[in-house]
Amino acid sequence: MEEERETSTMTCLTPKDPLQSPNMLISQPKKETTTQTPKTTRGRQKIEIKIIEEETKRQVTFSKRRRGLFKKSAELSVLTGAKIAVITFSKCGRIYRFGHVDALIDKYLRKSPVKLEGYSGDNVADEESRRPWWERPVESVPEEELEEYMAALSMLRENIGKKIVAMGNDRTVEMVPAWPINVMGWKPPMDMQNLESLTDGITRCRVGQNGD
Amino acid sequence: MEEERETSTMTCLTPKDPLQSPNMLISQPKKETTTQTPKTTRGRQKIEIKIIEEETKRQVTFSKRRRGLFKKSAELSVLTGAKIAVITFSKCGRIYRFGHVDALIDKYLRKSPVKLEGYSGDNVADEESRRPWWERPVESVPEEELEEYMAALSMLRENIGKKIVAMGNDRTVEMVPAWPINVMGWKPPMDMQNLESLTDGITRCRVGQNGD
């Protein structure tokens, strides 16, 4: 059964060869048999890694590949004992999660403090503005400022994380950058590059060694 | 160059065939040539998805598969325009991240409120205990309570997220559970099952449609 494989694998994969004509595969009569197995599909086709414009096709791909990604995550998790969280925001607005995202986010935020940028909260009523913004009751924050307020509160929280780290947990290990991979011919997608970089303050951090 | 492929691919993959003797592959002389290409490796071997006990092997696998996972994440991201964040806590304590984790965590926390459980803060000095705990200066929180304080602050923040949702952003889309995949014969790893479930309060949420 495997006998012919050897001959084939030698010719099957030649990654250096750019494959000049991908679709000539179906037009070639391979055997002398006249009933040459009508080849129901062309099999998995090579695709370029760029945005799939066609809506339906994109959704199918998203669905298939998200499954695959989560399966890989699960396997990696089991094989190596690593804890993994994956969050996916689909283009049309759905969130898909893998792993105990909330628990791991919590763990992550505690161990990876980021820079604090001030939130002034100028627009609140006078009677509240005497207190620092983060001590004011949530209700006094104008609705249109809520998102900004939350971001600031988030950073406050992360700052506390920094304080905790400073308090003695600051044994360090290296942290890889957000885009560690360097696939040939591949670059980070534009929309990711454009996101604000909250990671500027992150260089090194430590997570617990025991019970990890 | 591709001509021989057809003959080979027909015999290459027969997933239904359990492959009764995996190591007979190397002992079989495939051709009549006496110099039968000594088969330098056995190729990729099938492995069971369970913890790899051997330290070195586990680290190699972690490293290879984490790369693979990040590459898949990048491809999915580019192909479908999805935004993806992956956090990996290796067994020995390293954090590896993919994507703009912090920005997406922030987005995630804003859109996915979880239940608030009280943090009483009983141990603070008297002069501060008149204010609600979350309005007290961080410095007044005893060091040993900091972690608990942070968790509570986190939940407060998420509660604000809930308020935002209630304020008119509550168009809903389905959220999948943390373990959506159902691979045959596969179950979530024990250590993930044991993590506290902060997701109890999460059922549905909405993320922005435009500019997403």
Add this chain to the structure above:
DNA sequence: GTCTATGTATAAAG
């Protein structure tokens, strides 16, 4: 890190 052989994911079609 690289290489090889093979297991697995998945594009296209039903």
Add this chain to the structure above:
DNA sequence: CTTTATACATAGAC
């Protein structure tokens, strides 16, 4: 959803 054929990931050895 399932099937098919093929592209791609990766286990094992260096």
